[in-house]
Amino acid sequence: MADKIFIKGNEAVARGALAAGCKCFFGYPITPQNDIPEFMSKAIVDAGGEFVQAESEVAAANMLLGAGATGVRSMTSSSSPGISLKQEAISYMAGSGIPAVVVNMNRGGPGLGDIGPAQGDYYQSTRGGGHGDYRLLVYAPATGQEAYDLTIKAFDMAFKYRNPVMILGDAILGQMKEPIVPWQPELPGDEEGAEWRLQGTGGREKRLIKSLFLEEGALAGQNQYLQAKYEKMQGEIEYEAFETDDADLIVCAYGSIGRIAKSAVRKLRKAGHKVGLFRPITLYPFPAAPLLEMAKAGKRFLTVEHNLGQMVDDVRLSIRTVADSDFFAIYPGNLPTPDEFEEPILKSLEGK
Amino acid sequence: MTDMNEKLVFERPESVVDRATHYCPGCHHGVAHRLVGELLDEMNLREKALLIGSIGCSVFLYNYLDVDAVEAPHGRAPAVATGAKRARNDCFVFTYQGDGDLASIGMAEIMHAANRGERIAVVFVNNTVYGMTGGQMAPTTLVGQKTTTCPGGRCRDKEGMPIKMTEIISQLGGVAFAARGSLDSVKNIRTAKKYLRKAFECQTNNLGFGFVELLSACPTNWKMTPVKANERIGEEMIPYFPLGVYKDVTEEGGAC
Numbered sequence: 200m201a202d203k204i205f206i207k208g209n210e211a212v213a214r215g216a217l218a219a220g221c222k223c224f225f226g227y228p229i230t231p232q233n234d235i236p237e238f239m240s241k242a243i244v245d246a247g248g249e250f251v252q253a254e255s256e257v258a259a260a261n262m263l264l265g266a267g268a269t270g271v272r273s274m275t276s277s278s279s280p281g282i283s284l285k286q287e288a289i290s291y292m293a294g295s296g297i298p299a300v301v302v303n304m305n306r307g308g309p310g311l312g313d314i315g316p317a318q319g320d321y322y323q324s325t326r327g328g329g330h331g332d333y334r335l336l337v338y339a340p341a342t343g344q345e346a347y348d349l350t351i352k353a354f355d356m357a358f359k360y361r362n363p364v365m366i367l368g369d370a371i372l373g374q375m376k377e378p379i380v381p382w383q384p385e386l387p388g389d390e391e392g393a394e395w396r397l398q399g400t401g402g403r404e405k406r407l408i409k410s411l412f413l414e415e416g417a418l419a420g421q422n423q424y425l426q427a428k429y430e431k432m433q434g435e436i437e438y439e440a441f442e443t444d445d446a447d448l449i450v451c452a453y454g455s456i457g458r459i460a461k462s463a464v465r466k467l468r469k470a471g472h473k474v475g476l477f478r479p480i481t482l483y484p485f486p487a488a489p490l491l492e493m494a495k496a497g498k499r500f501l502t503v504e505h506n507l508g509q510m511v512d513d514v515r516l517s518i519r520t521v522a523d524s525d526f527f528a529i530y531p532g533n534l535p536t537p538d539e540f541e542e543p544i545l546k547s548l549e550g551k
Numbered sequence: 552m553t554d555m556n557e558k559l560v561f562e563r564p565e566s567v568v569d570r571a572t573h574y575c576p577g578c579h580h581g582v583a584h585r586l587v588g589e590l591l592d593e594m595n596l597r598e599k600a601l602l603i604g605s606i607g608c609s610v611f612l613y614n615y616l617d618v619d620a621v622e623a624p625h626g627r628a629p630a631v632a633t634g635a636k637r638a639r640n641d642c643f644v645f646t647y648q649g650d651g652d653l654a655s656i657g658m659a660e661i662m663h664a665a666n667r668g669e670r671i672a673v674v675f676v677n678n679t680v681y682g683m684t685g686g687q688m689a690p691t692t693l694v695g696q697k698t699t700t701c702p703g704g705r706c707r708d709k710e711g712m713p714i715k716m717t718e719i720i721s722q723l724g725g726v727a728f729a730a731r732g733s734l735d736s737v738k739n740i741r742t743a744k745k746y747l748r749k750a751f752e753c754q755t756n757n758l759g760f761g762f763v764e765l766l767s768a769c770p771t772n773w774k775m776t777p778v779k780a781n782e783r784i785g786e787e788m789i790p791y792f793p794l795g796v797y798k799d800v801t802e803e804g805g806a807c
């Protein structure tokens with residue numbers, strides 16, 4: 200099983216889902232994520248599961264809601280405009296405790312934008328995206344291997360928290376081919392979700408999965424329960440800290456941009472500059488505590504994003520009591536090289 | 552002394568919970584619920600049934616039926632049902648939707664679920680109005696009918712003609728059974744139940760999509776007494792929405 204395979208990030212996500220025991224996939228075409236439904240249309244059926252090309256992203260997300268409510272591991276994937284359409288169902292799933300995995304291969308926006316890489320959906324992904332007070336656990340893989348690994352984890356987390364979990368990638372991750380080592384996790388047995396899933400009463404008390412709470416105080420109670428759940432998710436934070444120990448400047452970047460920033464940091468290190476990289480892997484919950492520790496140790500910060508400044512808000516919120524962060528924007532749709540990061544990094548390092 | 556042995560002729564179906572409903576007097580949702588409950592009992596489906604609730608006055612149906620249930624966003628019940636049925640093929644999956652839900656916001660979902668031949672049953676309650684939100688115009692509102700958003704009466708030139716869903720659905724490939732019944736008289740209620748049974752059988756016999764439209768009264772938003780509202784179904788609705796079976800693959804002699 201430890202053989203390397205050479206595949207696109209999109210396929211890594213799909214294969215990760217299959218390894219995680221995903222049994223239902225609901226999709227709709229949109230670039231740059233088409234490889235996922237295309238791959239699934241055969242692979243998941245071969246594995247004894249179900250594939251539906253829905254009539255719209257709205258329908259795909261609601262199919263996910265239906266399958267998730269029966270306690271079957273299920274997934275949908277899309278890209279930015281399609282993810283906007285899925286938000287209604289995502290809010291309902293969060294509101295009624297339905298586990299599911301939603302993949303967003305972020306493209307450039309707003310509107311139709313373009314099909315190139317971008318990170319403009321950070322706010323939408325980490326602030327709920329749909330209506331009401333809710334959060335998703337959001338993973339931002341930077342490599343094909345991470346895409347595979349985190350997709351597997353996403354299913355476990357979705358069921359652990361009875362909540363939708365998002366994999367947030369972009370066109371770079373989705374379209375780039377690289378070697379990964381697939382592995383087979385131990386799968387949960389048929390008892391997963393047995394205490395809440397719907398499959399006909401079979402003689403037990405009936406069950407109801409809903410997000411409507413009209414009785415006096417009931418919605419407040421539900422929101423309290425959800426908030427407590429999001430608090431617990433704080434225990435799931437993941438990040439990569441690269442050369443941060445003795446760094447004077449920490450570059451904060453995630454996903455594909457985090458990976459490119461790492462190359463820039465590595466190069467600048469070789470040239471003797473004391474820079475490091477902080478790459479959040481969970482975007483929600485945001486790894487605020489380790490970042491604050493770095494701020495307390497007196498480091499400076501530069502956030503680099505493939506958007507006009509979104510994650511920088513979370514960086515600033517994390518370190519606000521002791522420090523601030525500079526910001527460098529890479530405009531959506533362009534594919535940056537590590538060299539483009541050097542000048543802003545050096546400027547920040549010098550406090551300019 | 553005459554023999555006073557009483558014979559019980561009418562009981563609450565086991566699938567229907569023993570509690571008062573929230574419906575207005577003369578509303579037909581309760582009748583439709585009862586028919587569904589009777590069939591779940593008679594067809595032995597209760598323990599494997601999965602109800603996909605929808606948005607509208609019937610949103611609390613899950614409190615009245617003794618079955619597993621999930622709530623769908625407005626109009627999306629056929630997509631939610633698709634996911635549930637694909638995930639658990641052994642369940643009996645059905646949706647229960649109003650006309651605003653099914654023929655307006657959920658038009659795409661119903662058409663495509665029907666066309667794919669999803670093995671689900673759809674109970675479609677057509678009362679020509681948006682009940683829950685206070686009587687606005689629905690896609691099924693009759694020409695000339697006054698609602699809060701067509702106060703001068705629905706105008707064919709501005710608002711179009713009322714949509715005939717059963718006629719449309721029956722044209723789609725995956726549909727095994729499509730019929731329109733009415734809940735305004737005992738005779739029509741009996742026929743409506745037969746239609747529902749057929750639609751349910753399409754799923755249990757793996758034939759395809761089952762669809763039943765039920766013409767129903769909304770006395771509150773029609774601003775009529777229950778009796779007058781009931782009469783309106785026969786006088787105004789049935790002439791525009793003719794009752795009957797529009798598609799039945801078992802009679803046509805084969806699956807779709």
Ligand SMILES: Cc1ncc(C[n+]2csc(CCOP(=O)(O)OP(=O)(O)O)c2C)c(N)n1
Nearest residue numbers: 606607608625649650651652680681682683
């Ligand atoms: C996305 C969305 N839009 C609008 C509403 C508001 N809404 C609630 S019920 C309803 C109308 C339902 O009418 P119908 O389906 O005819 O059912 P009835 O109440 O007549 O039984 C609407 C528009 C909603 N809940 N969600």
Ligand code: SF4
Nearest residue numbers: 574575578608682769
């Ligand atoms: S408003 Fe109309 S549809 Fe709703 S409960 Fe009352 S009568 Fe029934």
